Amino acid sequence: MTNHWIDIKNTDCALIMGSNAAEHHPICFKWVMKAREERGATIIHVDPKFSRTSARSDFHVPLRSGTDIAFLGGMIKYIIDKEKYFKEYVTEYTNASFIVGDKFGFKDGLFSGFDKKLSTYDKKAWAFAVDANGVPKRDKTLKNPKCVFQLLKKHYSRYDLKNVSAITGVSEKNLLKVYETYAATGQKDKAGTVMYALGWTQHTVGVQNIRTSAIVQLLLGNIGVAGGGINALRGEPNVQGSTDHCILYHILPGYHSVPRAHWPTLADYQKANTPISNDPLSANWWQNRPKYVVSLLKSWFGEAATPENDFGYSWVPKGDTPKGLVQGDYSHLHIFDRMYKGKIKGGSIWAHNPAQSIPNTTKVRKAMDNLDWLYISEIHQNETTDFWHRPGVNPKDIKTEVFLFPACHRVEKEGSISNSGRWVLWHYKAAEPAGESKSMGETMVEIMNAVRKLYREEGGVFPEPIVNLNWPSHFDADQIAKECNGFFLKDTTIKDKTYKAGSLVPSFANLADDGSTSSRNWLYTGSYTEEAGNKMKNRDLSQTDLQAKIGLFPGYSWCWPVNRRVLYNRASVDLNGKPWDPTRVVIEWDGSKWIGDVPDGGWPPMATGKGKYPFIMQKEGHGALYGPGREEGPFSEHYEPIETPVKKHPFSKQLSNPCAKIIESDMDKRATPGDSKYPIVLTTYSLTEHWCGGGETRNVPSLLEAEPQLYVEMSEELAKEKGIKNGDGVIVESARGRVEAVAMVTMRMTPFKIQGKTVHEIGMPFAFGWTTPGVGDATNRLCVSAGDPNTSIPEYKACCVNLKKADKLTELS
Amino acid sequence: MSKTFLIDVTRCTACRGCQVACKEWQGFAANKTTQIGWGSHQNPPDLNPKNFKIVRFQEHKIGDTVTWNFMSDQCRHCLQPPCKDMADGYMQGAVVFDEATGAVVYTDKAKQLPKEAFDEMKSACPYDIPRRDDATGIINKCDMCYERVAAGLIPMCAKACPTSAITFGDREKMLEEAKKRLAVVKKDYPEAQLIDAEEVRVIYLITDKPEFYHKNLVAQGPAGISRMAALAKMTAPLKRSVRNLLG
Numbered sequence A: 001m002t003n004h005w006i007d008i009k010n011t012d013c014a015l016i017m018g019s020n021a022a023e024h025h026p027i028c029f030k031w032v033m034k035a036r037e038e039r040g041a042t043i044i045h046v047d048p049k050f051s052r053t054s055a056r057s058d059f060h061v062p063l064r065s066g067t068d069i070a071f072l073g074g075m076i077k078y079i080i081d082k083e084k085y086f087k088e089y090v091t092e093y094t095n096a097s098f099i100v101g102d103k104f105g106f107k108d109g110l111f112s113g114f115d116k117k118l119s120t121y122d123k124k125a126w127a128f129a130v131d132a133n134g135v136p137k138r139d140k141t142l143k144n145p146k147c148v149f150q151l152l153k154k155h156y157s158r159y160d161l162k163n164v165s166a167i168t169g170v171s172e173k174n175l176l177k178v179y180e181t182y183a184a185t186g187q188k189d190k191a192g193t194v195m196y197a198l199g200w201t202q203h204t205v206g207v208q209n210i211r212t213s214a215i216v217q218l219l220l221g222n223i224g225v226a227g228g229g230i231n232a233l234r235g236e237p238n239v240q241g242s243t244d245h246c247i248l249y250h251i252l253p254g255y256h257s258v259p260r261a262h263w264p265t266l267a268d269y270q271k272a273n274t275p276i277s278n279d280p281l282s283a284n285w286w287q288n289r290p291k292y293v294v295s296l297l298k299s300w301f302g303e304a305a306t307p308e309n310d311f312g313y314s315w316v317p318k319g320d321t322p323k324g325l326v327q328g329d330y331s332h333l334h335i336f337d338r339m340y341k342g343k344i345k346g347g348s349i350w351a352h353n354p355a356q357s358i359p360n361t362t363k364v365r366k367a368m369d370n371l372d373w374l375y376i377s378e379i380h381q382n383e384t385t386d387f388w389h390r391p392g393v394n395p396k397d398i399k400t401e402v403f404l405f406p407a408c409h410r411v412e413k414e415g416s417i418s419n420s421g422r423w424v425l426w427h428y429k430a431a432e433p434a435g436e437s438k439s440m441g442e443t444m445v446e447i448m449n450a451v452r453k454l455y456r457e458e459g460g461v462f463p464e465p466i467v468n469l470n471w472p473s474h475f476d477a478d479q480i481a482k483e484c485n486g487f488f489l490k491d492t493t494i495k496d497k498t499y500k501a502g503s504l505v506p507s508f509a510n511l512a513d514d515g516s517t518s519s520r521n522w523l524y525t526g527s528y529t530e531e532a533g534n535k536m537k538n539r540d541l542s543q544t545d546l547q548a549k550i551g552l553f554p555g556y557s558w559c560w561p562v563n564r565r566v567l568y569n570r571a572s573v574d575l576n577g578k579p580w581d582p583t584r585v586v587i588e589w590d591g592s593k594w595i596g597d598v599p600d601g602g603w604p605p606m607a608t609g610k611g612k613y614p615f616i617m618q619k620e621g622h623g624a625l626y627g628p629g630r631e632e633g634p635f636s637e638h639y640e641p642i643e644t645p646v647k648k649h650p651f652s653k654q655l656s657n658p659c660a661k662i663i664e665s666d667m668d669k670r671a672t673p674g675d676s677k678y679p680i681v682l683t684t685y686s687l688t689e690h691w692c693g694g695g696e697t698r699n700v701p702s703l704l705e706a707e708p709q710l711y712v713e714m715s716e717e718l719a720k721e722k723g724i725k726n727g728d729g730v731i732v733e734s735a736r737g738r739v740e741a742v743a744m745v746t747m748r749m750t751p752f753k754i755q756g757k758t759v760h761e762i763g764m765p766f767a768f769g770w771t772t773p774g775v776g777d778a779t780n781r782l783c784v785s786a787g788d789p790n791t792s793i794p795e796y797k798a799c800c801v802n803l804k805k806a807d808k809l810t811e812l813s
Numbered sequence B: 001m002s003k004t005f006l007i008d009v010t011r012c013t014a015c016r017g018c019q020v021a022c023k024e025w026q027g028f029a030a031n032k033t034t035q036i037g038w039g040s041h042q043n044p045p046d047l048n049p050k051n052f053k054i055v056r057f058q059e060h061k062i063g064d065t066v067t068w069n070f071m072s073d074q075c076r077h078c079l080q081p082p083c084k085d086m087a088d089g090y091m092q093g094a095v096v097f098d099e100a101t102g103a104v105v106y107t108d109k110a111k112q113l114p115k116e117a118f119d120e121m122k123s124a125c126p127y128d129i130p131r132r133d134d135a136t137g138i139i140n141k142c143d144m145c146y147e148r149v150a151a152g153l154i155p156m157c158a159k160a161c162p163t164s165a166i167t168f169g170d171r172e173k174m175l176e177e178a179k180k181r182l183a184v185v186k187k188d189y190p191e192a193q194l195i196d197a198e199e200v201r202v203i204y205l206i207t208d209k210p211e212f213y214h215k216n217l218v219a220q221g222p223a224g225i226s227r228m229a230a231l232a233k234m235t236a237p238l239k240r241s242v243r244n245l246l247g
């Protein structure tokens, strides 16, 4: 979230899209409802299914899964055509005025720089034109045909109501209703918020879905302001924390690229990952990256990390140089594909149920049979821990040796959790771990200590990364929290205060690239200090009048970065530091200092000449209407899902994302576009009563009682066509699998009119698996192994299926 | 001071926090539920001896507009409870008023009531609330979490509700709050109304026709009328008597 949960109450209009917020983030709806009741905010829900979120929204607009970019592209066109954008904001704070270089081009669905063989782009083709000093050229009149604004206007001019309606299935009337309502937040004193979740990310165009919303929000001046922002509603309480601390393969803690083979030395790495801006007005915050990376290495390798050995950079594993769609990608899609192809021998799985939650699950389960060994840490047995005796296999045929470590529940341990609003809260242990279960941290520390002992005693091919680790003898959450914050490693004086070696660093501004500081995550530096202790434990509700007006509680928990509650808040004020909306002040310049929230950098307002552009994480300091960093283009473009019910779309000849990560194997069969064998769109989702794959919640009787079995929501029209009645057993089939479910025939699902033809869409939850008897089994057996080119997140939200009434049921009872 | 709930459906997201929290607090085991032949999010399908609270779901479509109505159903804790009248006719002390809260509570003695007594209680209840476990003879329903309330806490369902759809407090204050909310809600939904506010301690604020939520959202007349109930009715407020007779 750029903003935070409470801030939703400040909005004038919430566009909930790609999210079923009321069902999956029930508490957040308290703030949505407050906005509606107290501000008269309009709540809009755009989603294939009428859900509990729709029920509490002012209106629900059904759209076909996978057409969000078309829908929002139409909104961009509307905003520009009707001049609903916030001109001053767009000119001053976004890159609308930047001149794009001559190499940029766009033709029939492809941008310039495309390499057909590798299915990737050479992004240099999209660079900005720069002046003699290397500063991007600008035209603040926004008239230059090569400026971002004009290119944007041209790009989205194809997204007219007729085209958008034909492909999304949304009536022109409904499109206009949403566009008009939301575009009204482009006024200076109005704010609109975008709330999204996996309904946007889980597509082969996931990142570009969100990019498109960023364009909308920047045009309307909705970033940085109270009641605005782009708000990713993260899943489990700590999904934000797990991203910050890099549970995924592609980053190191604190959002640094994972080292790659073509960056053999630390200098190579730093050079490639440290942007240089020649514009003195750009803060270009990532220029500080080397300090954060060296502090991270110092935290990992302690005294063994010296300037002479690149602080141990060579001990950090290097990913292959990414090339094409496979090489250098270690995401789940690829891990299980490699496992299926016999290239992975063993491994560990923590708090994760891939045999239930990875697409094309039948293949995933089969892939696991190829492992020699596997160890798993879990609180309940689930489809992954028990894969070796799943229905249809004989355990005697499975060679894998499986070790199951009982993990304790989260209420049985203490630690930090980071919520969607980036608040880091300490949570306390409520009970002792049951039986012999242990926290996963404890298990991991013990295993690694045993490995370290072996390496120390017996050596090995490459022992340094393991024996040199700054590794604890036992797990202590409090100590880890301190390590995340970071220490001074030698006596250091800041202003008039001297910090002894070994004391906690007060702020990431004090981190250094010479090895004199450590920090396991620069974003968390300042969360645990000598002066204030563990700020994650802060529960102080005091606030200034200004803060009270917008629900800021700076003394409650701690928030990264530096306790700033609304990101990019320097964009909430004009060039003189005066808030766009004086009734909803995030920050304000009082003549000598900023008041309100912690500003995005303490520099004075832009008009003083000593200020900095507000989008400090961007190299050029401006909000990116044009974003040259993504894999499939600087603007978003509508591409169909990999499995689509249509053969063509109105925007170009490029049917699907040209850079989509598609997995190929004998088990990865796909329907052809417009395949008459699989004419129905399937979308999958979670539900309030079960959490994700259901491994935990299926073991909670009162939740299983409330949602006992796998169902398939379908329209009355489709049910009639197929001769299916509510409550009937149904077989749903895709090119990859077959799943039994119970029909839930409902007027909440709507058939779509797509390019003149009726297209049906159905929806199924993915929480039910065979280890809970009679509830049904993995919906993901139907889903397709194709992912977004930027993130490799699989396209769970759209694939093509067919269905029929079941003669008999074996998975459900 | 006696207590009252306000259940404001305009705030209800049907998260079922109330349903699950009630069950957990009361310590009830789960029922075996199913979708086969049922196909609805409303599960368990009805109140039962192990669910004092369930959330009811009903969907409607008028023109292109879908509405999905949610109703967090429970005992209304009638100011003059017909179920108590019925039980009292068989045995004093099976159904009692909790002095402090006004809760209508079924005690352990209720188990001793014969099946006929239960049938009369159930059919006398204008909201179809009481349930009986035929195996054990236990007759039960929501008890307003009166023990929690006595300890200065609010009922578990109100505590669990994330959106303040269920609020709980002193009756006078809640009546006032109900009227205030009604006035606000009416601006968006002219048909909004409070249900049986003067007669019950669980007041629903609804925006659609009552039958669009549940047939027993509004008090329904009993099928069979016993002597005690008829007597009780004579002393009950005129409005309810008339409706019961019509029902």
Ligand code: SF4
Binding pocket: B011, B012, B013, B014, B015, B016, B017, B018, B019, B055, B070, B072, B157, B160, B161, B162, B163, B164, B165, B166
């Ligand atoms: S807890 Fe509140 S919001 Fe959730 S179902 Fe019950 S009444 Fe509705």
Ligand code: SF4
Binding pocket: B075, B076, B077, B078, B081, B082, B083, B084, B104, B124, B125, B126, B127, B128, B129, B130, B141
């Ligand atoms: S609602 Fe029914 S069960 Fe509850 S007090 Fe009234 S009559 Fe008795």
Ligand code: SF4
Binding pocket: B021, B022, B023, B025, B052, B053, B074, B141, B142, B143, B144, B145, B155, B156, B157, B158
């Ligand atoms: S008051 Fe207590 S017993 Fe009654 S419905 Fe609420 S939680 Fe259940």
